[in-house]
Amino acid sequence: MSGGNTAGPERVLVRLDPRGIGTGSAAPLRIRRRLPGEQGAPAEDGLVRSISADGIIQPPLLVSTAGGGPMVVDGFRRVAAAAAAGIGAIDALVLPGETGRAAIARLRLASAPLGAPLSELERITALDRIARFAGVPPGDLPGGAAALFGRALSTNHAERLVALLGMDGDILDLLHEGALSPGDLLRLAGHPLAGPGETAAAARLLGAARLNAGRRREAVGLLLDLADGGPGALAAFAEAFDPAGGTLSAALRRAARPALEAEIASFAAAAAEIGLPAGASVHAPPDLEGGAFTIDVRVRDEETFGVVAGKLSGALERGLIARLLDILKGKDGGGTAVG
Numbered sequence: 190m191s192g193g194n195t196a197g198p199e200r201v202l203v204r205l206d207p208r209g210i211g212t213g214s215a216a217p218l219r220i221r222r223r224l225p226g227e228q229g230a231p232a233e234d235g236l237v238r239s240i241s242a243d244g245i246i247q248p249p250l251l252v253s254t255a256g257g258g259p260m261v262v263d264g265f266r267r268v269a270a271a272a273a274a275g276i277g278a279i280d281a282l283v284l285p286g287e288t289g290r291a292a293i294a295r296l297r298l299a300s301a302p303l304g305a306p307l308s309e310l311e312r313i314t315a316l317d318r319i320a321r322f323a324g325v326p327p328g329d330l331p332g333g334a335a336a337l338f339g340r341a342l343s344t345n346h347a348e349r350l351v352a353l354l355g356m357d358g359d360i361l362d363l364l365h366e367g368a369l370s371p372g373d374l375l376r377l378a379g380h381p382l383a384g385p386g387e388t389a390a391a392a393r394l395l396g397a398a399r400l401n402a403g404r405r406r407e408a409v410g411l412l413l414d415l416a417d418g419g420p421g422a423l424a425a426f427a428e429a430f431d432p433a434g435g436t437l438s439a440a441l442r443r444a445a446r447p448a449l450e451a452e453i454a455s456f457a458a459a460a461a462e463i464g465l466p467a468g469a470s471v472h473a474p475p476d477l478e479g480g481a482f483t484i485d486v487r488v489r490d491e492e493t494f495g496v497v498a499g500k501l502s503g504a505l506e507r508g509l510i511a512r513l514l515d516i517l518k519g520k521d522g523g524g525t526a527v528g
Contacts, residue, residue, distance in 0.1 A: 200282040202248065205259070207271040207279050210251070212261060217322050218297045219265050220315040222308065222365045226273030234273070236266055241274040248279070250300070252293055253286035262293055263300035294323035298336050310365040312337045317351045327351045349375055357389055363396030370402070376409050383416045383423055390427035391416075398437040411441035442476060452477055452516055459512045463504040469497050471513070480517050 212224055223230040225237050249264020261268060262284065271279050284293070301307070301315045315337050320330040327333065328344030335341060342350070353374050354361070363369045369392060377388045377395075391412045400408060415422050426444050434440065442449060453473065460471035460482075468487035474480075484501070488494045504510050 200250065200284050203281055203283050204278045205251075205281050206277055207268045209258060210249075210261060210268050210272075210281075211258060212265050212269045212272075216261060216265070218260070218262055218293075218318055220301060220307070220311050220318060221265055222310060222314075222362075224266055224269035226269055234270065236270040237273050240267065240270045240276065244276070245271060245279050248282045250282050250284065250296065252284040252288055255286060259283055262297055266304065290323055294319050294330070297322070298330070298333060302336060307337070308365045308367065309371050310361055313350045313354060313371065316347065317354055320351075349378075353378070356392070360389060360392050360396065363392070368396040368399055370405070373405055373409050377412065380413055380416045382418075382420055384420065387416070387421070387423040387427075391423050394427055394430060394437060397432075400438070404438060408438055408441055411438075411445040414445040415441070446476075449476060456482075456513060456516045459509055459516070462507075462509055463500055465500050466493065466496050468493065469500075474517075477517055482513055482517065 212219060225234045245267050247264070247267070249267050250262045251259035251264075252262055254260050259281070264281075268279070268281075297319050298315075301319070307315065316327045316330065316333050320327040320333060323330060326344065326348065327350070328342060328347035334347060350371055353364070353371060356374070360369070360374075364371065364374065373395060374388075374392060377383065377391050378385075380388075383391070395405060395408055395412070398408070412423060412426075415426055426441075430437065430440055456473045456477065460473075463471065465471065468489070470485050472483045472485065474482065486494075486497050488497070501510075
């Protein structure tokens with residue numbers, strides 16, 4: 190069963206109707222994007238089936254509040270699943286109302302990583318909500334980053350992560366689903382010439398493309414190159430992009446480096462001028478990135494080797510090798526790899 194209650198202040202076991210326990214998005218310590226039974230949650234939920242059959246094995250942890258119903262500290266999914274299953278009463282552990290906020294925050298932080306894995310969005314939400322409840326900045330929540338992210342975070346980085354929660358809901362859904370990463374959004378939002386609207390438009394394009402992590406990093410880099418063109422550059426690209434015309438990555442390469450196709454053609458022409466025989470060829474790196482080209486040679490006899498060596502020597506004297514390297518300059522330096 191998901192969740193778990195850690196040791197702490199004294200608690201009392203009571204019976205409550207789960208439908209009367211607040212688990213909505215306004216609940217102060219809720220960190221899950223969606224709970225069982227809510228719109229957008231899976232229609233078939235294993236926790237709902239389990240609780241329908243066996244009840245709640247580990248009671249949720251609540252705390253009494255002045256003038257209102259109990260507040261959930263741990264066990265949001267269990268309470269929501271019980272309500273979705275139509276169960277009229279469940280066992281719950283209730284902390285006394287005088288329990289301090291710092292103690293409650295420690296209990297919530299300890300339980301947050303337990304149960305179903307948290308998405309990146311949910312980790313950030315947990316950091317924000319638990320810190321708010323404790324009355325401290327997110328970067329100053331004792332043990333918060335280590336418990337939620339497995340590493341320490343600087344105060345500035347923690348605040349930048351929490352600021353992402355102000356983005357539009359559809360973008361947060363993409364972050365929750367893993368179609369975007371916090372790093373993607375932070376890089377886009379950090380460009381000085383890209384306003385919030387442009388950042389959002391770029392994020393939607395990136396998330397809709399469903400790229401793997403490596404391709405996303407490349408695409409973000411190209412989007413930032415586009416943003417260097419000034420305010421409005423990202424928005425113009427987002428408005429003009431048509432998925433029917435090719436992939437996002439290809440469109441970004443063309444837009445961010447309009448001279449790329451001409452440079453590739455120039456490289457091919459210079460390579461052809463070398464006049465290598467069959468079995469030998471010159472290859473440019475993908476998109477001319479990497480700063481080095483390769484020369485592949487298949488040698489079956491000394492005569493072939495002599496011809497290749499002569500052609501390369503002549504190309505060096507005629508400046509063809511220098512021309513190939515000049516085309517690659519401005520990427521990552523220059524060089525030749527022989528394979």
